[in-house]
Amino acid sequence: MNIYIKINDELIKISNEEGFKNIINLVKNNKLSQIEANKIFQLLEKGLKELGGMSDE
Numbered sequence: 001m002n003i004y005i006k007i008n009d010e011l012i013k014i015s016n017e018e019g020f021k022n023i024i025n026l027v028k029n030n031k032l033s034q035i036e037a038n039k040i041f042q043l044l045e046k047g048l049k050e051l052g053g054m055s056d057e
Helices: 017-028 034-050
Strands: 004-007 010-013
Touching: 004 034, 010 017, 017 034
Parallel strands: none
Antiparallel strands: 004 010
């Protein structure tokens, strides 16, 4: 399954580790703020927890 998010009119594939690196690179290239990236990661983590895919370890 492929999962994409749209950031600044650009589709970013986040269904693998490379996708998370892409988000980090957007921050490094000043195309995305660190606060926005943190919100994306928090939402993804929340969704996984709701699905039972992650623990709080």
